[in-house]
Amino acid sequence: MTTASLTQKTWPSSDVVSDLAEVRKHAPLTHVLTNIVVTNWTANVLLAAGASPAMVIAEEEVSDFAAIAGGVLINVGTINSFDAKSIKAAAIAAQKAGTPWVLDPVAVGALRYRTEIAKDLLQHKPTVIRGNASEILALAGAVGGGKGVDSTAASSDALPLAKELAISTGAVIAISGEVDYITDGKETVAVPGGHILMTKVTGVGCSLGALIASFLGVQKDALRASVSASAVFAIAGSRAAERSSGTGSFAVAFLDELSTISA
Amino acid sequence: MTTASLTQKTWPSSDVVSDLAEVRKHAPLTHVLTNIVVTNWTANVLLAAGASPAMVIAEEEVSDFAAIAGGVLINVGTINSFDAKSIKAAAIAAQKAGTPWVLDPVAVGALRYRTEIAKDLLQHKPTVIRGNASEILALAGAVGGGKGVDSTAASSDALPLAKELAISTGAVIAISGEVDYITDGKETVAVPGGHILMTKVTGVGCSLGALIASFLGVQKDALRASVSASAVFAIAGSRAAERSSGTGSFAVAFLDELSTISA
Amino acid sequence: MTTASLTQKTWPSSDVVSDLAEVRKHAPLTHVLTNIVVTNWTANVLLAAGASPAMVIAEEEVSDFAAIAGGVLINVGTINSFDAKSIKAAAIAAQKAGTPWVLDPVAVGALRYRTEIAKDLLQHKPTVIRGNASEILALAGAVGGGKGVDSTAASSDALPLAKELAISTGAVIAISGEVDYITDGKETVAVPGGHILMTKVTGVGCSLGALIASFLGVQKDALRASVSASAVFAIAGSRAAERSSGTGSFAVAFLDELSTISA
Numbered sequence: 001m002t003t004a005s006l007t008q009k010t011w012p013s014s015d016v017v018s019d020l021a022e023v024r025k026h027a028p029l030t031h032v033l034t035n036i037v038v039t040n041w042t043a044n045v046l047l048a049a050g051a052s053p054a055m056v057i058a059e060e061e062v063s064d065f066a067a068i069a070g071g072v073l074i075n076v077g078t079i080n081s082f083d084a085k086s087i088k089a090a091a092i093a094a095q096k097a098g099t100p101w102v103l104d105p106v107a108v109g110a111l112r113y114r115t116e117i118a119k120d121l122l123q124h125k126p127t128v129i130r131g132n133a134s135e136i137l138a139l140a141g142a143v144g145g146g147k148g149v150d151s152t153a154a155s156s157d158a159l160p161l162a163k164e165l166a167i168s169t170g171a172v173i174a175i176s177g178e179v180d181y182i183t184d185g186k187e188t189v190a191v192p193g194g195h196i197l198m199t200k201v202t203g204v205g206c207s208l209g210a211l212i213a214s215f216l217g218v219q220k221d222a223l224r225a226s227v228s229a230s231a232v233f234a235i236a237g238s239r240a241a242e243r244s245s246g247t248g249s250f251a252v253a254f255l256d257e258l259s260t261i262s263a
Numbered sequence: 264m265t266t267a268s269l270t271q272k273t274w275p276s277s278d279v280v281s282d283l284a285e286v287r288k289h290a291p292l293t294h295v296l297t298n299i300v301v302t303n304w305t306a307n308v309l310l311a312a313g314a315s316p317a318m319v320i321a322e323e324e325v326s327d328f329a330a331i332a333g334g335v336l337i338n339v340g341t342i343n344s345f346d347a348k349s350i351k352a353a354a355i356a357a358q359k360a361g362t363p364w365v366l367d368p369v370a371v372g373a374l375r376y377r378t379e380i381a382k383d384l385l386q387h388k389p390t391v392i393r394g395n396a397s398e399i400l401a402l403a404g405a406v407g408g409g410k411g412v413d414s415t416a417a418s419s420d421a422l423p424l425a426k427e428l429a430i431s432t433g434a435v436i437a438i439s440g441e442v443d444y445i446t447d448g449k450e451t452v453a454v455p456g457g458h459i460l461m462t463k464v465t466g467v468g469c470s471l472g473a474l475i476a477s478f479l480g481v482q483k484d485a486l487r488a489s490v491s492a493s494a495v496f497a498i499a500g501s502r503a504a505e506r507s508s509g510t511g512s513f514a515v516a517f518l519d520e521l522s523t524i525s526a
Numbered sequence: 527m528t529t530a531s532l533t534q535k536t537w538p539s540s541d542v543v544s545d546l547a548e549v550r551k552h553a554p555l556t557h558v559l560t561n562i563v564v565t566n567w568t569a570n571v572l573l574a575a576g577a578s579p580a581m582v583i584a585e586e587e588v589s590d591f592a593a594i595a596g597g598v599l600i601n602v603g604t605i606n607s608f609d610a611k612s613i614k615a616a617a618i619a620a621q622k623a624g625t626p627w628v629l630d631p632v633a634v635g636a637l638r639y640r641t642e643i644a645k646d647l648l649q650h651k652p653t654v655i656r657g658n659a660s661e662i663l664a665l666a667g668a669v670g671g672g673k674g675v676d677s678t679a680a681s682s683d684a685l686p687l688a689k690e691l692a693i694s695t696g697a698v699i700a701i702s703g704e705v706d707y708i709t710d711g712k713e714t715v716a717v718p719g720g721h722i723l724m725t726k727v728t729g730v731g732c733s734l735g736a737l738i739a740s741f742l743g744v745q746k747d748a749l750r751a752s753v754s755a756s757a758v759f760a761i762a763g764s765r766a767a768e769r770s771s772g773t774g775s776f777a778v779a780f781l782d783e784l785s786t787i788s789a
Contacts, residue, residue, distance in 0.1 A: 037302045037318050039563045043728035048773045053728070055563050058606040060639035080321040082345060082608060113323040200522065202306035202316070246519025247311045256772025259726065300565045300581050343584040345608060376586035463785065465569035465579070509782025510574045 011189050011227055019219045019228035020261065024050035028070030028217025031099075032210050033057060033087055035077025035106065038203030041251075042073075045207040048259035049232065051214035059086045063093035070217020072099055073210040074121065076114045077106035084117055091124035100127035100216035103171075104209040109138020122169055127222050129165070130174040130209040133158035140165040155181050159188065172222040174212065176205045180230045184223045191227060193234035195241040197250045204254075208233050236261060274452050274490055282482045282491035283524065287313035291333030291480025294362075295473050296320060296350055298340025298369065301466030304514075305336075308470040311522035312495065314477035320346065325353040330360035333480025336473040337384065339377045340369035347380055354387040363390035363479035363488075366434070367472040372401020385432055390485050392428070393437040393472040396421035403428040418444050422451065435485040437475065439468050443493045447486045454490060456497035458504040460513045467517075471496050499524060537715050537753055545745045545754035546787065550576035554596030554743025557625075558736050559583060559613055561603025561632065564729030567777075568599075571733040574785035575758065577740035583609065588616040593623035596743020599736040600647065602640045603632035610643055617650035626653035626742035626751075629697075630735040635664020648695055653748050655691070656700040656735040659684035666691040681707050685714065698748040700738065702731045706756045710749045717753060719760035721767040723776045730780075734759050762787060 029052045034042055039055055046053035056065040066072050072094045074087050094101040103126035105118040118139060129139065133153035140161040155177025162173040166185035175181045180191040198204045208229060215225035240253035292315045297305055302318055309316035319328040329335050335357045337350050357364040366389035368381040381402060392402065396416035403424040418440025425436040429448035438444045443454040461467045471492060478488035503516035555578045560568055565581055572579035582591040592598050598620045600613050620627040629652035631644040644665060655665065659679035666687040681703025688699040692711030701707045706717040724730045734755060741751035766779035 035318070036299055036320075036562055037306050040303055040566055040728060043563050044773065044777070047726045047728060054633070055561070055604050056633070056637065057562075057604050058639055060607065061637045064637065078318050078320050080345075080349070081323065082606075086606070107317070107319070111319065111324045111327065113321055200310045202303060202310060244519075246522040247307065248515035248518025248522070251307070251518075252515055252774035252778055255774025255777075256770075259773040260771070298581070299562055299583075300569050303566055341581050341583050343608075343612070344586065370580070370582070374582065374587045374590065376584055463573045465566060465573060507782075509785040510570065511778035511781025511785070514570070514781075515778055 011231070013231070015224060016228045016231045019215055019225065020049070020232055022218035023214055026218050027052040028214050029054060029068065030210060030214045030217065031056060031062075031065050031069035031072040031090070032213070033062070033083075033090055034073060034075040034104075034206060034210065035079075037077060038206045041203040042207040042210045044255055045258060046210055046214055048255045049211055049214065051211070051217070053210070057083065057086050059089055062086045062090040066090045066093040066099055066101070067097035069099055071213035071215075072101035073104065073213040074101060075104035075106055075206055075209060076108070076118055077104070077206065079114050079117060087117070087121070091121050095124040100213070100220070100222065102126060102128045102130055102209050102213045102216070104206060105129065105131050105135045105139050106206065108135050126169070126171045127216060128172045128174055128212050128226050129169070130176065130205070130212060130226070132176050132205065136162050136165065136173060136175050155179055159183065163188070172226050174226045174230065176208065180234070182223060182226045182230060187223060189223065189227045191230040191234055193238050195237045197241050197244065197247060198237045200247045201251045201254070204237075232258070232261065274494070276494070278487060279491045279494045282478055282488065283312070283495055285481035286477055289481050290315040291477050292317060292331065293473060293477045293480060294319060294325075294328050294332035294335040294353065295476070296325070296346075296353055297336060297338035297367075297469060297473065298342075300340060301469045304466040305470040305473045307518055308521060309473055309477055311518045312474055312477065314474070314480070316473070320349050322349045322352055325349045326356035329353045329356040329362055329364070332362055334476030334478075335362055335364035336367065336476040337364060337389075338367035338369055338469055338472060339371070339381055340367070340469065342377050342380060350380070351384070354384050358387040363476070363483070363485065365389060365391045365393055365472050365476045365479070367469060368392065368394050368398045368402050369469065371398050389432070389434045390479060391435045391437055391475050391489050392432070393439065393468075393475060393489070395439050395468065399425050399428065399436060399438050418442055422446065426451070435489050437489045437493065439471065443497070445486060445489045445493060450486060452486065452490045454493040454497055456501050458500045460504050460507065460510060461500045463510045464514045464517070467500075495521070495524065537757070539757070541750060542754045542757045545741055545751065546575070546758055548744035549740055552744050553578040554740050555580060555594065556736060556740045556743060557582060557588075557591050557595035557598040557616070558739070559588070559609075559616055560599060560601040560630075560732060560736065561605075563603060564732045567729040568733040568736045570781055571784060572736055572740055574781045575737055575740065577737070577743070579736070583612050585612045585615055588612045589619035592616045592619040592625055592627070595625055597739035597741075598625055598627035599630065599739040600627060601630035601632055601732055601735060602634070602644055603630070603732065605640050605643060613643070614647070617647050621650040626739070626746070626748065628652060628654045628656055628735050628739045628742070630732060631655065631657050631661045631665050632732065634661050652695070652697045653742060654698045654700055654738050654752050655695070656702065656731075656738060656752070658702050658731065662688050662691065662699060662701050681705055685709065689714070698752050700752045700756065702734065706760070708749060708752045708756060713749060715749065715753045717756040717760055719764050721763045723767050723770065723773060724763045726773045727777045727780070730763075758784070758787065
């Protein structure tokens with residue numbers, strides 16, 4: 001594995017290697033509540049990385065399942081009033097059981113309904129919040145400028161408010177962009193090396209949120225787990241881009257790289 | 264770009280080139296309400312072509328979003344009573360805001376419930392209606408002969424009734440088939456060049472409806488926008504077929520071609 | 527087509543060839559009610575094999591559609607209280623109309639809500655029940671040990687209870703694993719030849735359940751239909767594995783092989 005160079009702080013690549021090996025060894029059960037666009041892709045990403053994804057969405061089942069899972073992802077990308085009940089129940093159960101969970105506030109800021117839902121979920125103490133700069137800014141209470149699900153701000157622009165959000169919520173904040181920034185409000189790690197093609201395949205960012213939840217199943221240091229998952233993504237993305245001839249073959253190569261990155 | 268030869272009328276390929284360039288330049292926000300089978304594929308098709316897809320489905324959000332989008336797609340493929348409310352709200356909002364929108368009447372004619380829904384949606388003035396021959400015939404009031412989602416009629420068979428449907432609804436009608444026919448009731452354009460493999464990957468037709476919505480975001484002439492999107496699809500499809508060894512690699516190659524067609 | 531060697535009983539490969547040819551000739555309409563993770567993949571698998579998939583999920587539509595379909599799949603993978611009504615209605619309609627149907631009890635045993643639903647569905651006489659060993663054991667009333675959707679038991683371990691389940695329900699039981707076992711309680715057929723990569727792409731097992739429903743549309747002997755579909759899968763899987771460089775390219779190659787297996 002190549003070294004993921006980190007500008008703000010030098011992160012040992014041996015930690016990434018070790019965390020990935022733990023994921024492959026333990027195949028952490030990852031409870032994924034995500035949007036209907038990316039369910040299939042997310043499951044394939046987690047399987048490729050060695051985790052064990054399960055999309056359980058019934059209000060009757062999510063509490064039990066969030067309690068036994070290694071990590072939970074809650075993504076509000078296509079939320080509606082029916083699924084909102086399950087998402088709320090899963091967040092409550094994860095908090096109660098001490099299961100680490102990741103919040104992905106897709107398009108928060110651009111749409112009021114989901115913004116209220118995402119802000120309400122903060123009281124259940126997400127372990128990690130992953131989003132693009134616009135989403136993080138919106139969640140931090142800034143006047144949002146997001147256009148749909150694509151960020152209109154650079155990831156570094158969101159860093160000051162992201163640090164404040166980390167302090168006020170207790171969550172690690174992972175801002176996705178050309179460079180990913182991950183902060184707990186005190187320490188900040190930059191993970192460069194992503195590729196523009198990663199924004200041309202739907203759900204790459206969403207599946208990173210899910211993979212962070214998988215890594216949290218084996219690595220309790222949330223900052224480290226988030227960095228390791230992001231580094232694995234950056235490496236797979238840059239390798240895949242080298243042998244792609246468009247967005248279709250990039251997506252295929254990305255899964256191939258994820259499934260064959262050696263520890 | 265090769266010339267898309269058009270039998271009924273000669274359509275300048277320079278228009279196709281110009282419209283695609285506009286999509287890539289402006290990345291029109293496309294509000295997609297589609298069936299659960301094709302969400303991922305549709306998002307990837309739109310991203311490959313250069314548009315900005317967003318699947319927003321909550322009844323609480325669709326009206327606001329349809330108003331700010333460049334184009335809206337409504338596809339009834341897996342409609343149920345819950346999503347029907349969102350779809351109705353989106354159609355009303357699009358009409359009110361003047362956002363162009365596309366209706367895809369999947370399997371209308373074969374199933375009564377969705378046939379009623381699709382006919383009801385006509386009062387909200389879709390800009391374009393895209394379907395196969397059976398669906399268009401059914402929507403035009405003919406006694407349908409569709410088997411599920413596959414057409415049992417040739418696209419040319421539906422042309423006379425499609426013209427009447429165009430006149431009575433004010434919509435451009437795009438009939439998909441071996442040759443696509445696109446008509447506003449007065450002018451009719453034929454777009455040949457599709458490939459049989461396009462019917463062996465789920466959602467190709469559905470994603471064309473979405474791409475027409477994207478093109479409507481940059482090209483207000485609905486006949487032209489529909490022809491341009493269809494021509495781009497035909498070109499990508501025939502190129503992809505040349506280098507495929509089955510349906511799996513065709514789908515990948517189709518996205519690759521879409522993402523690399525040069526303007 | 528290579529011979530699918532069968533340990534318990536020698537199954538003539540000419541039957542597999544003949545059944546696949548019938549699927550390609552008649553393109554049986556297959557009514558698929560499945561989980562939101564695998565809808566797209568399942569549709570592409572069925573199209574590649576030559577069947578005609580249709581995902582119709584509205585409670586208002588499922589009864590009519592199950593009655594006219596050649597086969598129905600009911601998969602409870604992401605069931606919730608809304609879809610449970612449609613699934614129940616589809617099972618009732620299939621039974622009443624004499625349409626063969628397949629039950630896929632995903633994660634039954636691990637979660638109580640869906641376990642109750644699956645057991646209730648048994649009264650509507652599924653033609654085939656397809657699952658992994660843990661799921662079949664749970665459905666057979668054993669104390670389940672499933673972890674999410676992945677089996678923690680070997681397929682052969684489930685065989686004795688599977689035979690009892692077959693006798694008590696009248697269904698053919700298809701247990702997926704390294705070797706697939708298919709039994710009607712009297713005869714048991716083993717289909718070897720699958721590949722570990724088939725467990726690293728989401729929905730491969732789920733789509734086998736759907737393909738069995740397609741085969742039931744042309745082959746009324748449920749044991750034979752299940753064996754033929756499983757053999758086609760095993761062949762496509764082992765061929766695809768030979769030319770894959772990871773899980774992404776395996777999925778693509780699997781569809782390619784399915785779509786080009788010659789009869």
